Amino acid sequence: MSEFPVHLVKSRRRSVAIKVNHDLSVEVRVPLRFKASDLDSILDRYHHWISKKRDEILTLPKVRELLFLSGELVPILGKDYPVVIEIGKKLQASFTAGTLLLTVKSSTTEDAINKLGMKWYRGYAMEVIESRVAYFLSQFKKEPTRISIKSMKSRWGSCSTSRSLNFNWKLVMAPLRVLDYVVIHEMCHMIHMDHSHKFWAEVEKRDPDYKLHKLWLRKQGRTL
Ligand SMILES: [Zn+2]
Known part of the structure; x- marks a missing residue:
């Protein structure tokens, strides 16, 4: 028994x-x-x-569920912000004055509100990641050919041989320095396609605390 x-x-x-x-x-x-x-x-x-x-x-940390309901907290760049839902004329989402404001119609279903919230997250992930790639670009000799945001189960990012960079949208829930580490990591694959000592030396040059950020992703990443 x-x-x-x-x-x-x-x-x-x-x-x-x-x-x-x-x-x-x-x-x-x-x-x-x-x-x-x-x-x-x-x-x-x-x-x-x-x-x-x-x-x-x-005691393993649990995956955080995003709830798009008034008063619920959602993580954006490592901090929690409240969701505010208001009734308006058309569907709209914006992140202003420390709140994620979702404007919906009185007839909008819960499902459609979730879709609106998720669409905002992906759009914001693209916005933040594009601007961080642009920020670090001066430290590289080559540019990426494409930047895309994807839903990836077990990866935070990837870089193809044609220098096309892919990022997991969930990174926008992590602190900026952790997101920056993944951006730098994938951009350094434009120099070395492997995980050799030379590759990690390039990462360390641009992110001296990269080991901490890598550890954060391994420990906290599963909650995102
Ligand atoms: Zn890599």
């Missing part, structure tokens, strides 16, 4: 392996000849290890 869901997976293997999944269920991989009646004693033996792993997963 255990207080969490357990998945028993039989496969051609010699030993028992235990894994705690992100949904907190426990996966026990066992050899084909394993007797199900032995499961309890295994769970007993690993009880301490399993609860430690479950605690680790429970």
